Amino acid sequence: MDALFEYLFLFCLCATAGWLLEVVYRGIRHRRVVNPGFLTGCCLPIYGIGGMILYFLSGLKLRFLPNELLRVSVILLLAVLIMTLIELIGGLVTVKFFHVRLWDYSGEWMNYKGVICPKFSLFWGIICALYYFLVYPFLHAIAVEVVVLPLLILAVGIYLGVFFVDLVHSLRLMQRVKAYAVHMRTLIQLDQLKANARDHFRREVGKRRPFNFYRMVNRYMADMHGYREQIRSKWGEGERK
Numbered sequence: 265m266d267a268l269f270e271y272l273f274l275f276c277l278c279a280t281a282g283w284l285l286e287v288v289y290r291g292i293r294h295r296r297v298v299n300p301g302f303l304t305g306c307c308l309p310i311y312g313i314g315g316m317i318l319y320f321l322s323g324l325k326l327r328f329l330p331n332e333l334l335r336v337s338v339i340l341l342l343a344v345l346i347m348t349l350i351e352l353i354g355g356l357v358t359v360k361f362f363h364v365r366l367w368d369y370s371g372e373w374m375n376y377k378g379v380i381c382p383k384f385s386l387f388w389g390i391i392c393a394l395y396y397f398l399v400y401p402f403l404h405a406i407a408v409e410v411v412v413l414p415l416l417i418l419a420v421g422i423y424l425g426v427f428f429v430d431l432v433h434s435l436r437l438m439q440r441v442k443a444y445a446v447h448m449r450t451l452i453q454l455d456q457l458k459a460n461a462r463d464h465f466r467r468e469v470g471k472r473r474p475f476n477f478y479r480m481v482n483r484y485m486a487d488m489h490g491y492r493e494q495i496r497s498k499w500g501e502g503e504r505k
Contacts, residue, residue, distance in 0.1 A: 266411045269420070274319050274403070275312035276423045280313020290455070301366060302358075309352050312468045314347050318343045318392060319407070321346075321457040336396070343392040343505045344486055348385045355379025360412055363445035434495045437481060444485040460484060 286300035286308060301308045321343050326335040356379060358364050368378050375381035410416050445452045461484035 269410050269417060270407045271316050271319070271406055272424065273416065274316050275309075275422050276420055276427075277403075278315020279307045279309055279312030279427075282308040282315070284421060285311075294455075296459075300455075301457065302364070302454060303427075303430050303434050304490075306425055307427060307430070309427075309431075310350060314350055315395075316341055317346055317350075318395050319400065321404065322396050323404070336502065338387065340392055340396060343396070344385060344389045347388040347392065348380055351384070351388075352376070352380045359451065363450075364441055364454050366454055383434045388436060440485060444488070448488075457481065457484075 280287040283300065283306045287297065290300055300308075303309075321339050324335075325338055329335045329338065344345060346427045353365065355365070356377065358366050359377070359379070365378065369375040369381040369384060370378035372381035372383050410420070441452055441454075441457065456479065461481045464487065465480040
């Protein structure tokens with residue numbers, strides 16, 4: 265049970281840290297603030313899962329290997345391979361099942377289906393090395409204390425509760441995005457969809473009301489290319505049946 269709380273804490277911490285990292289990176293690259301991923305909140309599950317795996321790998325001793333340099337090299341190589349595999353699986357799942365690209369490496373050298381490439385695997389290698397040498401010792405010292413800090417356990421519980429609510433709502437939205445992508449016969453770039461929806465919502469509603477992510481994207485998709493009429497037609501056929 266202690267280990268479970270330890271890893272849940274790591275998921276929350278790394279998912280939020282990864283979200284912040286992506287916000288900074290995409291902000292510099294696109295020169296605007298972009299909420300990465302398909303969730304509304306400040307959480308990227310792929311980083312949470314990756315952070316737990318890196319934490320596990322960083323704690324391996326590998327005493328059967330002859331020296332420390334080889335042990336560290338094997339751990340970092342495993343970390344890069346696993347993080348690239350997570351990126352590959354996540355990218356292919358969203359493309360295949362939701363017709364959505366959460367990221368696009370199509371313009372990168374030796375990319376595979378636009379979801380992984382050597383350049384970003386190298387970035388993962390740098391992140392894994394920084395994690396192993398700089399973050400892990402500090403993180404381990406905090407994580408093992410989670411079970412004796414009730415307030416921290418409560419915070420983790422609240423975080424996970426909000427995360428699962430956000431996940432359910434976001435998956436519903438992704439189903440609508442999938443229907444829109446099928447109707448448009450295209451693969452949706454999620455960041456571009458968000459930007460287009462925000463601009464469209466501003467023109468239609470103005471700045472008098474605060475933006476609601478779900479309402480904004482739904483409104484945009486409904487207004488584009490007769491999408492609303494198609495959905496109404498499908499509902500009508502379903503009711504007649």
